[in-house]
Amino acid sequence: MTVGAGPVLSGLPEGFVTVSVGLDRKADERAEAAAAAEAASIGWEYVRRKRLAGRLSEVREADVLVFETESVRLIRCSFGKETCSLRFHPSTAPLRIAQAKAGKEDVMVGAMRLRKGDSVLDCTMGLGSDALVAAWTVGESGHVVALEASRPIYLAMDYGMRGYRADADVASAASRIERINEGYSPYLRGCGDGSFDVVYMDPMFARPVPGTPVDSLRTWAVAGMPGHEDLEHALKAARRRVVIKVRKGEAEKDLRALPGFCVFHSSRSGSVEYVGFEKAGSGD
Ligand SMILES: C[S@@+](CC[C@H](N)C(=O)[O-])C[C@H]1O[C@@H](n2cnc3c(N)ncnc32)[C@H](O)[C@@H]1O
Numbered sequence: 001m002t003v004g005a006g007p008v009l010s011g012l013p014e015g016f017v018t019v020s021v022g023l024d025r026k027a028d029e030r031a032e033a034a035a036a037a038e039a040a041s042i043g044w045e046y047v048r049r050k051r052l053a054g055r056l057s058e059v060r061e062a063d064v065l066v067f068e069t070e071s072v073r074l075i076r077c078s079f080g081k082e083t084c085s086l087r088f089h090p091s092t093a094p095l096r097i098a099q100a101k102a103g104k105e106d107v108m109v110g111a112m113r114l115r116k117g118d119s120v121l122d123c124t125m126g127l128g129s130d131a132l133v134a135a136w137t138v139g140e141s142g143h144v145v146a147l148e149a150s151r152p153i154y155l156a157m158d159y160g161m162r163g164y165r166a167d168a169d170v171a172s173a174a175s176r177i178e179r180i181n182e183g184y185s186p187y188l189r190g191c192g193d194g195s196f197d198v199v200y201m202d203p204m205f206a207r208p209v210p211g212t213p214v215d216s217l218r219t220w221a222v223a224g225m226p227g228h229e230d231l232e233h234a235l236k237a238a239r240r241r242v243v244i245k246v247r248k249g250e251a252e253k254d255l256r257a258l259p260g261f262c263v264f265h266s267s268r269s270g271s272v273e274y275v276g277f278e279k280a281g282s283g284d
Pocket of ligand 1: 123124125126127128129130131147148149150153182183184185202203204205214217220221222223224
């Protein structure tokens with residue numbers, strides 16, 4: 001892991017929107033009209049389902065948002081063939097919230113020293129599990145802003161969270177997360193001093209932990225660690241703490257070498273740890 005290079009924002013393949021088909025292999029007309037309106041609002045091309053295969057065969061790579069009855073699926077297609085897909089799923093959030101309700105402190109929440117009423121900037125939304133747990137923890141009097149630099153991931157998660165109903169705690173937390181499709185570098189530069197109690201970052205690890213839910217993001221995810229300037233802006237934007245999730249041991253030579261950075265939590269068995277900076281006099 002190297003601090004200083006900053007994230008690399010990559011160009012995107014073409015973006016299309018369509019709808020799923022029913023058992024009779026027909027698309028619902030009302031769903032088609034709704035999806036066409038969404039396509040217009042996000043600036044992606046709407047393609048009627050029966051024309052999709054033909055349109056995809058004309059482009060080398062494409063991302064397709066498929067509006068289904070209760071959710072949205074993101075598909076990456078290469079020469080007309082689906083190569084991978086992503087759909088919002090709260091992942092570990094329901095279990096983590098259930099454990100917190102039973103009195104077991106969540107490791108991330110502990111590293112953040114999060115409490116009811118806090119404001120949190122989650123710089124790296126991804127699947128949104130951490131943002132959901134943070135939003136549940138800070139409650140209705142708190143506020144969570146979640147940034148996602150990847151447009152396809154942002155769209156899949158935003159539509160997915162909007163339509164999610166299965167778990168009441170998760171649905172309520174999702175409805176309170178302010179989701180923004182922007183990279184943390186420009187966003188942090190525009191933040192006033194002390195805008196959030198806690199600023200949190202969970203960047204893509206250079207050496208992935210195999211078999212985690214984050215694998216499903218990899219095709220679309222923005223890679224790279226925060227640079228020194230990003231960390232400086234994060235420190236200004238945070239009233240109390242900046243917390244960064246890293247692969248265990250990988251923060252040694254860079255983040256931990258920065259003045260004031262230390263490990264807030266490192267589990268004996270797990271492969272990740274939470275490092276960061278606590279502001280003097282922040283009351284923690
Ligand atoms: C490891 S995942 C985060 C997982 C997340 N904490 C969760 O609970 O699901 C990292 C995410 O951050 C996004 N990302 C990476 N660099 C970013 C940046 N500079 N600004 C905003 N988002 C970024 C990636 O696209 C990816 O979706």
